[in-house]
Amino acid sequence: MSEINITESKEKESLFHEIIRLLKENVRSYMMYIALVVIMIFFNFMTKGAFLTAMNITNLINQAGYVAVLAIGMTIILILVQIDLSIGFVAGFSGAIAAILMTQYNISEWVAIPIVALIGLAIGTYQGLIVTRLSVPAFVTTLAGMFIFRGALSLSLQKTGTIIIPNAGFNALSNGSIVDPTEGHLITIAIGVIGIILVFIAMINARRNKVKYNFQVTSLPIFVVELVAIAVVVMVIITRLASFNGLPWTAVIVGVILLGYNFMLNKTKLGRAIYGIGGNAQAAELSGINVKRVMMFAFCSMGTLAAIAGILFTSRLQSATPTAGTGFEMDAIASSYIGGVAVSGGIGKVTNTIIGTLVIMSLTNGMNLMGVDISWQYVVKGIIFIIAVAFDIRSRNMAK
Template structure:
C-alpha cells in the first residue's frame, strides 16, 4: 500500500527525482573510487565554492531559456564586471562591501541593453548576445590591458569566495568539538522551517478538500529531505562551516525559487515562455517580461563575476571564458526545456552541482581533461535525451 503510493508519487515527478538520483550516483561512484575523499568535508566545501558562480549563472540562464531566448554574453560580462569591481576597489577606493550592489547594478544595466536589443528591436537573442560576448570580451581585455592580472587586496571582498561564516561557539569547546556549531544550528533551523512549511501547505490543501500525498509517503518525503539537509550541514560543519559563497547561492536560489513559483511575475514569465501570443493577449507585456528576465540575468552575471574574482583574489584577462556554456549546460541538465515555458530554479541548482561534481570528481581521480570534456558532453546529452523521452511518454 505504502509502496504503491510511493511508486505513484515517484512516477509523477520522475524528472525531478531522476536528477537527485543522478547526483547521488555520481557522488557514490566518486566516493567509492576516491576511497571517501570525494565526500570529505574539505572537498565538498571546495566543491560548493567552485559551484557558486556557475549555479548563480544557471539560475538566470534557466529563466532566459524558459522565455525561449539564450544569453551567450554572460560569461565575459561576468569577467568584465569582476575586473570593473577590482578596478573600483584598487583605483577608486571602493569599499569591499559596496562591490556587490555595484556589480548587481552594472549587470542589470548590461541586461537591460540586451533586453532592448531583443524586445524592442527584435534582434534574435543568439545574435544580440553573441555581439555582447565579443564586446564584453573586448572590454575585459581593454581594462586589464595595462596591468594584466589585477590583484585584489581587500579582505572583505576576498572572503566572499574563500571565507566561512563565523561560529558562535569556539570550536574547542567540549560540546561537539571540531564541528561548526552555527552551521549545525542553521541546518536544524532549515529542517524545521522546511517541515513546518510543508505541513502547513498540506493542512491548507486538506482544508479545501484537495488531494494530498498519503500520510506515510508524506512522512517519508519529509524524513528524506530532513536527512539530506542534515547530512549536508553535517559535512559542512566538519570543515570550516558554511562558506559565504554557499550563503549567497542559497539566498539567490531561495529568492528566485520564490519569485518563479509563488508570484504573479513568475507566472507571467512561464506564460510568456509557454505561449507568448496567448500571454500578450492575456494582458501580459511580453516586452516587459523580456526586459526583466535579461536584467535579472545581467545582475546574476555581475554577482558571478564578483564570486569568481573573489575566489581568485584577482581579476584576470581570461575570467569568464566558457562560463556561459557551463551555465547553459547546468540549466539543461537541470531540466529546462528549449521549447520554452518549462524549467525550475531548484533544478538548475542541482544541475550546476551535478556538473561541478563531475569536474571535481574527475579532477580528484586525475582524469585527463580531454576525457573530462567527453564525459560532461555525454552526461548533458543523456540528461536531455531522458528529458525528451519522459516528456513524450506523458504526452
C-alpha cells in the first residue's frame, strides 16, 4: 500500500547523534531551562553576586510562592482551553477575608485559613456553574469575576484600610522556615537528600519499565548525566537555604500542591480526562468523559488555589491591602505558557509550569535588585513572554 513503513530504530546510535537528536526533539523544554539559567547568571552578574546569595534565594522562593500556586491551577484551566481572569482579585479578596477573620473576629489563623479556602472553593464553584451550565464563555464569566472581586476587596477593607496582621503563625507561611534547631539546618539538608533519593527511585523505576516494554529510552550515559544534574541543582539550592534560615514554609506548601497535581494529571482518570478534553472536547465526550464535571473541577480547584495564593501573599506582606491581587493573573498565565502549556490546549505539565514561574519571578526579583523601574519591568516581562510563546508555537509547527 502507499503507507511508508516506519521501522523501529533498534540499531545503536552514537552518543553524539543521540545528543543532537535529543536537542532537536526537546528544544522546547530545554530552552526553558537554558533561559532560566541564563537569566539567573545574568542577574547574578549584574547585581555583583547579590542574586544568588542564600538570602535572596530564600526571598525568591517566598515571593514566587503565590504565583506558583496560581500557575498550577491556571495550567489545568489552560490545558482545558479555558481562562480565568478573576484569580488576582479572588486572591486579594481571600487575603482580606483572612485578615478580617483574624483581626476583627479573633479567629485563630488555623481556623481562618480553611474557611478562606472554602470561600475560594465557593467562588470557583459559582464561576464553574456559569461556564458549564449557562454556557457563558470563561473569558466573560471571569472578566465579570474580576470586576466583582475587585469591588469586594475594596468594600471589605473600606472601613479599616490596610490591615496589619499580628498572627505570627500566619506570617511565617511566607516569611519563615521549617522548625530546624540543628546546627547548619541539617533537617533541611536531610529533606533535600531524601527528596533526591525519591526522585532517583522514581526515575530509575520509570526507565526500567520503559526498557521492559521496549520503548525508546535515553542511553545510560545521558540518563546518568540527567540524574547527576538534578542532584547537583537540588543540593546547591538546599545547601544555600541551609546556610541561611533553612527550608521556607512556602517551598513546602508549593511542593505538596505540586506533587498532588502532578500525580493527578499523570496517574488518574481525572488527569487523562483533562488532557483529552483539552485535545479534543468532542472526542472526549464521545469517549464517555463527563466534560462538564471536569470543567467544574478545574474552576473549583482554581478558586481554592486562588484563595491559598491570597493567603500566601497576605502572609508575605504581613498585611491585607486594597491593591493586593492586581495583575496576579498575568504572572500566572505567563508562567504557564512559558512553562510549555500549548496555546491551543491539550498539552502542559505542572512541573514545567513551576519552571515558568521561576523564570517570571527571577525577572521580577532580579530587576528589583538592579533597581529597574516597575514600568520597565512590565515591558521586559511582556517581551520575554511573547518571545517564549512565539518560539513555542514555531517549534511545535516545525515538529508537525
